[in-house]
Amino acid sequence: MCGIVGYVGRDNAKDIIIEGLKKLEYRGYDSAGVAIVEKGGILVRKKEGKIANLEEFIKNEKITGTIGIGHTRWATHGAPSDLNAHPHMSNSGNIAVVHNGIVENYVELKEWLAKDYGVQFHTETDTEVIAQLIGVLYKGDLEAAVYEAVEKMKGAYAIGVVAEDQPDKLVAFRKDAPLIAGLGNSGNFIASDIPALLKYLDKIYLIENGEMVVCTADRIQIFDENKNPVDRDLLHVTWSLEDAEKDGFDHFMLKEIYEQPRAINETLMRRIGDDGKIKLDGISLTLEDLENINKIYIVACGTAYHAGLVGKYAIEKMAKIPVEIDVASEFRYRDPYIDDKTLFIAISQSGETLDTLAALREAKRKGARILSVVNVVGSSVVRESDDVFYTWAGPEIAVASTKAYTTQLICMYLLALYMGELRGVITKEYYNQILDELKAIPGKIEKILEKSKDVEKLAKTLYNRTQVFFIGRGMDAAVAYEGSLKLKEISYINSFAIAAGELKHGTIALMEPETIVIALATQDFLFEKMFSNIVEVKARMAHVVSVAKEGNTTIERESNEVIYIPQCADEVSPLLTAIPLQLFAYYVAREKGENIDKPRNLAKSVTVE
Numbered sequence: 377m378c379g380i381v382g383y384v385g386r387d388n389a390k391d392i393i394i395e396g397l398k399k400l401e402y403r404g405y406d407s408a409g410v411a412i413v414e415k416g417g418i419l420v421r422k423k424e425g426k427i428a429n430l431e432e433f434i435k436n437e438k439i440t441g442t443i444g445i446g447h448t449r450w451a452t453h454g455a456p457s458d459l460n461a462h463p464h465m466s467n468s469g470n471i472a473v474v475h476n477g478i479v480e481n482y483v484e485l486k487e488w489l490a491k492d493y494g495v496q497f498h499t500e501t502d503t504e505v506i507a508q509l510i511g512v513l514y515k516g517d518l519e520a521a522v523y524e525a526v527e528k529m530k531g532a533y534a535i536g537v538v539a540e541d542q543p544d545k546l547v548a549f550r551k552d553a554p555l556i557a558g559l560g561n562s563g564n565f566i567a568s569d570i571p572a573l574l575k576y577l578d579k580i581y582l583i584e585n586g587e588m589v590v591c592t593a594d595r596i597q598i599f600d601e602n603k604n605p606v607d608r609d610l611l612h613v614t615w616s617l618e619d620a621e622k623d624g625f626d627h628f629m630l631k632e633i634y635e636q637p638r639a640i641n642e643t644l645m646r647r648i649g650d651d652g653k654i655k656l657d658g659i660s661l662t663l664e665d666l667e668n669i670n671k672i673y674i675v676a677c678g679t680a681y682h683a684g685l686v687g688k689y690a691i692e693k694m695a696k697i698p699v700e701i702d703v704a705s706e707f708r709y710r711d712p713y714i715d716d717k718t719l720f721i722a723i724s725q726s727g728e729t730l731d732t733l734a735a736l737r738e739a740k741r742k743g744a745r746i747l748s749v750v751n752v753v754g755s756s757v758v759r760e761s762d763d764v765f766y767t768w769a770g771p772e773i774a775v776a777s778t779k780a781y782t783t784q785l786i787c788m789y790l791l792a793l794y795m796g797e798l799r800g801v802i803t804k805e806y807y808n809q810i811l812d813e814l815k816a817i818p819g820k821i822e823k824i825l826e827k828s829k830d831v832e833k834l835a836k837t838l839y840n841r842t843q844v845f846f847i848g849r850g851m852d853a854a855v856a857y858e859g860s861l862k863l864k865e866i867s868y869i870n871s872f873a874i875a876a877g878e879l880k881h882g883t884i885a886l887m888e889p890e891t892i893v894i895a896l897a898t899q900d901f902l903f904e905k906m907f908s909n910i911v912e913v914k915a916r917m918a919h920v921v922s923v924a925k926e927g928n929t930t931i932e933r934e935s936n937e938v939i940y941i942p943q944c945a946d947e948v949s950p951l952l953t954a955i956p957l958q959l960f961a962y963y964v965a966r967e968k969g970e971n972i973d974k975p976r977n978l979a980k981s982v983t984v985e
């Protein structure tokens with residue numbers, strides 16, 4: 377998704393901004409550009425494609441300005457091109473703007489500017505409309521012009537603005553799209569995401585909706601929508617630059633797969649107190665709260681939704697509260713029955729997914745209590761929730777989510793157990809048993825990772841197949857959806873997940889000798905049923921790769937290959953099963969030579985509908 381970086385200070389702005397934009401490359405983009413305020417005017421340089429293209433384009437130019445804005449664009453209005461790339465300028469040449477999000481009424485504004493001010497437009501973007509609008513409204517007071525402009529703009533956006541005749545000031549505004557500001561040694565920054573600034577600082581301001589930031593080389597001021605100064609505490613960022621770098625791995629995805637034992641340990645340890653029990657510090661979920669809840673809704677998108685599927689099983693089994701689950705894009709438009717007895721759980725790595733945010737607002741409007749499971753501190757979902765359960769996975773850079781997923785699962789298990797114990801619906805023994813199982817997970821994942829070569833070998837033999845099915849029952853079905861998504865999103869193989877019992881109702885018609893079936897069979901109490909499903913697909917000549925617990929030799933009789941995971945309770949097996957599936961997707965995509973960290977058509981955080 378689009379990324380913004382702005383700098384004003386004493387160093388070369390172009391170098392700093394480009395460096396920051398590179399740290400946002402993981403979000404996916406199709407063009408990049410910078411606007412630097414130079415002595416003779418604003419110099420705008422932009423190029424379709426990689427940031428490297430932009431660097432090549434300007435490498436022989438002497439660009440020395442110390443204030444500027446930069447952008448990586450993910451096309452929404454207008455095709456990816458040099459022309460449509462940001463920054464955009466006003467016709468006066470005095471104003472340059474970068475923008476994330478969408479201006480919904482841009483057509484209306486465009487017509488008005490053309491009719492009343494004779495403005496001619498040069499691009500197809502909604503962003504040019506912002507630049508032209510501020511250009512027309514600007515009468516020497518940049519903050520006033522930006523305030524006036526945003527009053528007229530509908531939609532969700534974060535913008536960064538510079539003016540040629542105000543070469544010491546950078547102005548930014550946030551409405552429903554992420555924006556931060558940071559204090560550095562040589563100057564000050566704005567950005568859409570923390571990784572852009574990690575090299576330069578470790579303290580940031582989180583900008584809220586309706587707020588304006590005014591940065592000079594020595595000062596950052598924040599103003600609310602009524603133009604009153606806001607006193608905001610600085611947030612100390614604990615992510616390190618190494619966290620956002622590859623650390624010797626070929627891809628961020630592989631690095632993040634290998635980070636899972638550490639990440640899960642972190643998530644667990646932060647929530648287990650000295651007495652060995654789960655502590656939900658900062659989350660208000662008392663027995664009285666739980667007695668007031670008669671239903672839980674889990675809402676999320678993509679991988680986070682798949683974590684929610686496991687969460688539903690866990691909560692219903694351990695806390696005995698009915699759980700409904702939905703994808704956010706459906707939930708938000710279907711007028712679901714929600715009231716003040718509903719606990720709404722939003723799951724989101726980025727905390728910026730627009731559909732999830734909109735679903736959360738809908739639930740809130742209807743009186744639900746909002747608990748979110750989020751990775752990015754200070755993100756929009758966090759700010760709009762009553763309570764937040766952080767995943768503490770560290771920055772996830774690869775577009776395909778891995779460690780965010782498994783840490784989301786940990787959060788769901790901890791919540792389920794906590795609620796179950798509080799409500800007195802599970803025994804002490806069961807509570808301790810599952811907690812011990814969770815604590816053993818990082819070590820068991822290490823064991824799976826030690827055998828990653830086996831999965832790599834398998835991927836080398838199967839990477840050129842064109843059709844893959846993931847099947848499972850119970851919690852295995854939930855993981856099947858995630859395994860399938862992982863494979864398709866980075867290898868572009870047509871993969872499909874289905875509850876194994878559903879196969880015979882239609883899908884089994886697709887089984888052919890070249891078809892791969894990845895059969896998850898880790899639920900002991902469902903094994904016989906699952907085994908029958910494996911026999912059925914094997915009889916149709918499909919190539920079966922099973923995932924089972926160590927010691928299960930029966931499954932070998934009907935499988936071409938078996939991937940074993942360490943012994944564990946059925947309830948927690950998704951945490952282990954997910955790992956070989958992530959590795960399989962990774963190695964297949966690598967074998968096919970695909971762009972693993974930035975798959976085509978995808979972006980890390982989806983802040984548009």
Ligand code: F6R
Nearest residue numbers: 678679680724725726729776777
């Ligand atoms: C897939 C993936 C996506 C995200 C989805 C929600 O690997 O990462 O499916 O899970 O776009 O994103 P968040 O969790 O940021 O709300």
